[in-house]
Amino acid sequence: AQTVTQSQPEMSVQEAETVTLSCTYDTSENNYYLFWYKQPPSRQMILVIRQEAYKQQNATENRFSVNFQKAAKSFSLKISDSQLGDTAMYFCASITGTASKLTFGTGTRLQVTL
């Protein structure tokens, strides 16, 4: 079974600063994918970034990047130059080749302050 753990229920960062959200996962599969989703107050879930487990290179999307440590089963999200619009719940998720079912962590609430 897949499990995804986010150990930081809430975090705060000042505008323009950098923040890192933690995520660990557990799977016995070799073929799997990891995601970070953002859920702003509007409730709409939006994909932020995706990482394929077979790729060693860390994924990046503009100000968002991941630190994927496969051996440690760690998948943290780094947000650079934080903006007020980054305020949201962030969910880490995984899906494996056989399960084909997204499993989510419990989320981290990020507040970006002036």
Next chain:
Amino acid sequence: GAGVSQSPSNKVTEKGKDVELRCDPISGHTALYWYRQSLGQGLEFLIYFQGNSAPDKSGLPSDRFSAERTGGSVSTLTIQRTQQEDSAVYLCASSFQGRSGTEAFFGQGTRLTVV
């Protein structure tokens, strides 16, 4: 449509009544998920449909909950004899063929309040 559509956006119902929540996935998406999200909490998996395969119902919390997907498209989540603990946001998501690594697109959810 352009995205996953859920209706109604909000639903207030009396305890003991039945409710139906609807999800219109993105056209061509064969995988469909239902999740439940309590206020400020994470996502609780309910049910997963993939093409013509038998659905994965392992997340349904009780036999009061059921879901169907007609014609491989629209899905309805039914909650019978609603209880106050059923109050939550119900999120639907769809993805293309449910292939690993394929992004799941979410609707905006239905906020259910049982009074």
